[in-house]
Amino acid sequence: MIGTIRLVLALLAAAIATPCLALWQFVALRTGWLDERPAPRIWHRLVTKLLGMRIRVYGEIAAGRPLLIASNHVSWTDIMVLGSLADVHFIAKSELAGWPIMGTLARLQRTVFVEREKRRRSGEQAGEIGARLSNGDPIVLFAEGSTSDGNLMLPFKSTLFGAARKALEANGGRTVTIQPVAIAYTRLQGMPMGRLHRAHAAWIGERALVPHLRELLSEGAIDLEVHFGEPVVATPDADRKQIAREVERQVRTMLSAALRNPA
Template sequence: MSLLRYIVRLAIVAVMVVLGLLIIATVFPFLGVKTRAWANRTWSRTLMAVIGVKVLVRGQPCLDAPVLWIANHVSWLDIYVLNSVRATSFVAKAEIRRWPVIGWLVAGAGTVFIDRKQRQAVQTASQAMRERFARGEAVGLFPEGTTSPGFDLRPFHSSLFEPARHVEVMIQPVALRFLYRGQRSDYAAFVGEQTLMGNAWKVFRTTGLAVEAVFLPPLQRHDDQGKVLDRGALSAQAHRAILAEIREPAHAPAAGQDVPPVS
């Protein structure tokens, strides 16, 4: 049964990918920001439904203003989980651009790629982020720089907090908590020596996967004396908030809600 499920899901996703790439290549450049956002959300929600990953939203995501979402990084699914809530332009390491299929899709959806081997990488990415904030968009950042099993948090790189801090855009931490058949689990984590196709095999063939997207309160920009916090202090504040949440046990199903309707 699991093999049949995998084949069916893979076939549907393959069709979605082909259609998505065609749309990105032919239609996307001519669409307005709102229409592109609607298409991005719809595609991501459809993908989650097809592969059987339930997305539960907790907290109050910022849905109608420019925002920087700071999230822990567990899987290639993270991008589509957050996109199912709100169309988001992600800052991602340059090697993702070379991933088959996913790299093409996220590039077409407006991902900002950063190659830290390049001297001007941070400045280039920062400028791209400011342009997206100016258009009222959401930007997603995984400041760990790599994936983890999802129960702990690696140190954050703080440099790309600066564009949002500089233009006073809301910075909202997001804790991604993966569950497998009702229990916290690293089943879907894309870590270690796994290949993308190997991880997809695990995800596509099973049932009972869910992700809690916990939207935490926006970061405070000032300390107790009213001093404006620098990017290092903001990074540390986000790290503490997300770490506390991902170390919590699974929440009761009723604590979450399905992603908001597409509008």
Template sequence: MHQTTSLLVRLLRIARLAAHVFRGVITIATLYPRLSQPEKAVITQRWSQQLLHILAIKVKVTGQAPGVYPPHTLVVANHVSWLDIFALNSVTVSRFVAKKELRDWPLAGFLIKSAGTLFIDRSKRRDTSQVNKQLAAALHNGDCMAVFPEATTSDGTGLLPFKSSLFEAARLAGATVQPVAIRYVSPGGHYCASAAYAGDTSFGQSLWAVLSTRAMVVELSFTAAMPAADASRFALSESSRSAIAAALDLPADA
């Protein structure tokens, strides 16, 4: 069971968090448009690292991370929390494919959109096809992109089926697929439910749960990268899921 922080500590974190988000908005609005993608990646990485520090979340990396902004790379990961984006960006920065609802979030939506996120409405097959074309073009042009193939969040104790559709972009672009397993634990290594953003939990409830936890560790396990050119999207999806399941110590059919 995680230990909760005092109300005063939580309020201080909120104040620091608000100031950090405000600085991020100002940076994106004034500085970002003049920067190259590598320069943007460095700023994004540092901002994400500082955010996690404010929230008392330590990042633990296993395996070989591919670098700050590896070109022609599709990062794929299981999805537990809104924190996943910042945890991944603290190590390997990517442009994300995210559900369209995030675009309308106050402040966070602006930050995510300005970072080059591609938004998708999974209820519309035509929208998925259009995003796939944009994703393939971005990978072909040397971007590092990221997707959550479960298409929704879980509580982190299992692994949902992967949607294979967006793996087609990696195949078309001849990109490299980099699976990453994400797990949130206590400093002692036990499962931590505070980060989970699933079910009927609101963003406010999720944020308060994170702020109320004294300390947390996010484990990022980078598994072996896979060339996508000679594999089907279904094979890439299944291989990625199996690799992530193994890194999470889950059965392949979990």
């Protein structure tokens, strides 16, 4: 019963706030009369509050620009978490663009949509991301290419790290900052999550979004940690595969430490 009440109240709050913030963002993008940064950040913070998420942050987002943030990926809620902490944009699968509501909101936040399965387009897609980076937009890359169960990380895919080279080319050979970030879901209702319980927060494969949202709202009180790692500076002669391996190493280390000893 309590879970149902929380679900109804959360949906009501989102239904009231979302159109107002979406209108703000639409006017900001179309006219430039308003600042486009506050609306997405406010919306993401609202969603994390409605979901009962308590976020602990370690470190801080790098000041250097262009900035590519490379993170592990557990759930769609990762987007809400990072979006609530900083004015960032995201790289998402092209299928998201066609989703009702969520696709519209993603476009309003100027998400970069990519087709990961079409390797022939990887250079073109990296070029688009590189152009956005060179314009000063901090971009978040979920480098595993898919969500995991929150216990183990999948290997990072190096293809879209090529965006750093494209940004270098666009900036006449300046450096690009790549920052590792680890997101760890650590507690449920105050109790440390075990391997099985961590799947509660994870959103894997073809799992339907609405039932997962209902479960999160019914349970509530999820603690998670966001660790900002040591930035890696990419230079014109840097190898994207080596960069991907170093960033993956940092994220894996931070994630393992957070899961072993949750705050």
